[in-house]
Amino acid sequence: MAWDFETDPAFQLELDWIDRFTREEIEPLDHLLGNHYDLKDPRFIRFVRPLQRQVRERGLWACHLGPELGGQGYGQVKLALMNEIIGRTRFGPIVFGAQAPDSGNAEILARYGTLAQRERYLQPLLDNEIVSCFCLTEPHGGADPVMIRTTATTDAVGWRLAGEKWFATNARYADFLIIMAVTDPDAPPHKRASMFLVPRDTPGIEIVRNVGYGQTEATHAYLRLTDVRVPADAMLGGRGDGFVVAQTRLGGGRIHHAMRTIAKAREAFDRMCERALSRTTKGERLADKQMVQEKIADSWVEFEQFRLLVLRTAWKIDKLQDYKQVRKDIAAVKFATPKLLHDIAGRALHLHGSLGLSDEMPFMHWVTESYFLALADGPTEVHKVTVAKQVLRDYRPSEDLFPAYHLPRVRAAALDRYGADLDELEPAS
Numbered sequence: 001m002a003w004d005f006e007t008d009p010a011f012q013l014e015l016d017w018i019d020r021f022t023r024e025e026i027e028p029l030d031h032l033l034g035n036h037y038d039l040k041d042p043r044f045i046r047f048v049r050p051l052q053r054q055v056r057e058r059g060l061w062a063c064h065l066g067p068e069l070g071g072q073g074y075g076q077v078k079l080a081l082m083n084e085i086i087g088r089t090r091f092g093p094i095v096f097g098a099q100a101p102d103s104g105n106a107e108i109l110a111r112y113g114t115l116a117q118r119e120r121y122l123q124p125l126l127d128n129e130i131v132s133c134f135c136l137t138e139p140h141g142g143a144d145p146v147m148i149r150t151t152a153t154t155d156a157v158g159w160r161l162a163g164e165k166w167f168a169t170n171a172r173y174a175d176f177l178i179i180m181a182v183t184d185p186d187a188p189p190h191k192r193a194s195m196f197l198v199p200r201d202t203p204g205i206e207i208v209r210n211v212g213y214g215q216t217e218a219t220h221a222y223l224r225l226t227d228v229r230v231p232a233d234a235m236l237g238g239r240g241d242g243f244v245v246a247q248t249r250l251g252g253g254r255i256h257h258a259m260r261t262i263a264k265a266r267e268a269f270d271r272m273c274e275r276a277l278s279r280t281t282k283g284e285r286l287a288d289k290q291m292v293q294e295k296i297a298d299s300w301v302e303f304e305q306f307r308l309l310v311l312r313t314a315w316k317i318d319k320l321q322d323y324k325q326v327r328k329d330i331a332a333v334k335f336a337t338p339k340l341l342h343d344i345a346g347r348a349l350h351l352h353g354s355l356g357l358s359d360e361m362p363f364m365h366w367v368t369e370s371y372f373l374a375l376a377d378g379p380t381e382v383h384k385v386t387v388a389k390q391v392l393r394d395y396r397p398s399e400d401l402f403p404a405y406h407l408p409r410v411r412a413a414a415l416d417r418y419g420a421d422l423d424e425l426e427p428a429s
């Protein structure tokens with residue numbers, strides 16, 4: 001009997017340490033420091049670097065990576081249990097060396113980078129000496145990457161990139177960019193693009209402006225690339241493999257966002273429950289009103305369902321070691337993630353009344369973040385389509401006018417099977 005929902009006691013001790021460390025050491029920084037990717041900020045150096053050292057000493061650094069890359073090789077289930085603690089904080093992921101988009105970028109560098117590329121970019125990225133930026137989306141559309149227009153043309157010296165990128169997160173702090181560009185316009189759509197590693201200070205890269213949303217800092221760049229020249233060995237992966245490389249990166253990235261979202265949804269849920277017990281109106285607590293109880297019950301069930309889906313998907317990734325085979329599950333998690341945060345944070349906001357809506361509470365920020373989760377790494381609709389297509393692969397159309405499960409046909413088959421014996425017996429009443 002292999003179904004098991006228990007945490008290994010030795011790892012539970014680590015989780016207890018992570019929980020305490022996150023609450024006491026990391027969470028306060030969320031309220032005091034600026035952007036968590038600004039590695040040059042003296043306050044980052046003073047307060048965050050020592051915490052990172054403690055995480056390394058504890059052997060919990062970069063747990064999303066295998067031991068060959070300096071991680072623990074814990075696998076996705078243990079990572080999920082960690083992320084559902086550290087994910088409630090802004091600084092948690094970077095203190096534990098597992099922040100997006102660097103974690104996904106490191107994954108593709110490890111898998112597709114040449115020795116020289118790995119030496120130049122991967123090790124400093126893993127050590128958080130630098131941060132990175134992934135540039136796929138363009139101003140005229142992002143949901144359909146086949147539409148990208150940025151080009152890379154080859155000459156005697158190397159490649160020349162030209163085009164525009166949109167919502168390139170952290171470009172302003174990044175040391176290098178991973179840019180997807182069309183190298184083979186006449187190839188089949190998914191073989192047209194390739195990936196390039198481009199130092200951020202390469203001439204021709206211009207941040208037209210940094211874009212923000214909600215309460216967050218403007219850190220998503222509108223980039224213009226004008227005759228950006230890189231050497232021939234700047235290509236990451238093979239020519240025409242841009243889509244394959246991008247897909248590798250996104251599989252892990254999506255499930256990690258989901259793991260961190262569990263943490264935020266749980267925070268919102270806990271606060272909703274505390275408020276329901278603390279606030280009274282018309283002579284009774286909010287918690288005594290059935291419509292409030294419904295909100296709490298719905299939230300609890302949605303939360304538990306989601307968490308199980310994330311953990312089962314993590315378990316499948318560990319077992320199969322192949323994102324392609326878990327594509328349906330990851331897509332399902334991807335589109336369930338924003339809905340969970342939106343609905344639970346939204347109810348928590350509402351139960352706190354005007355205070356909940358105000359910027360003295362985190363709920364509005366979480367609701368806004370749910371919209372971010374519904375767009376980044378592809379919009380909800382696209383992932384629903386993936387799930388539906390994958391689900392339908394396991395079904396076949398009926399060849400008859402009436403389906404095989406049409407009740408008259410089912411009854412006739414049942415009679416064929418048991419009819420003769422049935423005729424011999426009278427019903428008891």
Ligand SMILES: Cc1cc2nc3c(=O)[nH]c(=O)nc-3n(C[C@H](O)[C@H](O)[C@H](O)COP(=O)(O)OP(=O)(O)OC[C@H]3O[C@@H](n4cnc5c(N)ncnc54)[C@H](O)[C@@H]3O)c2cc1C
Nearest residue numbers: 134135136137141142143167169372375376377378379381
């Ligand atoms: C916070 C944040 C960070 C991001 N960071 C990065 C980054 O670092 N690098 C990067 O390259 N990109 C990044 N993105 C961009 C993100 O990948 C795109 O926003 C996303 O792919 C959607 O593209 P779009 O914004 O151009 O919307 P569009 O492609 O214009 O789509 C708009 C809407 O159209 C609908 N739609 C689209 N396709 C379909 C469909 N097939 N069926 C039905 N409806 C559909 C959906 O409602 C969708 O939301 C980030 C986005 C956000 C919000």
